[in-house]
Amino acid sequence: MQCPNCGEPNTQVVDTRMITNGVRRRRQCPKCGQRFTTYEYPASTTPLVVKNDGRREEFDRNKLLAGIRKACAKRPVSAEQIDAIVASVESQIRNSRAKEISSEKIGQMVLEQLRQIDKVAYIRFASVYLRMDDLEALKQEVEKLLKSGDQEPTTRP
DSSP states (O other): OOOTTTOOSOOEEEEEEEETTEEEEEEEOTTTOOEEEEEEOOOOOOOEEEOTTSOEEEOOHHHHHHHHHHHHTTSSOOHHHHHHHHHHHHHHHHHHOOSEEEHHHHHHHHHHHHHHHOHHHHHHHHHHHTTOOSHHHHHHHHHHHHHTSOOOOOOOO
């Protein structure tokens, strides 16, 4: 693995840990001493994602991760929680053994987990995913969330 700092082609593995669906390796460059982390996932076929307009594209873990990170920006959601959501959704997709999966189904999987972790992140993700183009749709989703009875405390630092 090439060092991202100095470009040294040979780096040393310092620590290896199993993670959901893969391996996390902590590496160190012998030339500059820089440490960095790499993630390895088995190469397997994932189903095609069927978009709302009918287009099909390969499932992109990084695209899912970026969308969840945007929803969780400036919220008390750890990187580990975000990674766990992505790993869980990816696992569900792979375990379905379907050749195609709708983007709607993927969005529902994410929403189910975000709802348990952070309500604001849930609303942020839902506003994009559910295409809430007007305030009334957003208001209805917030009311539905409030009626469910599992509200977050409203304390502020």
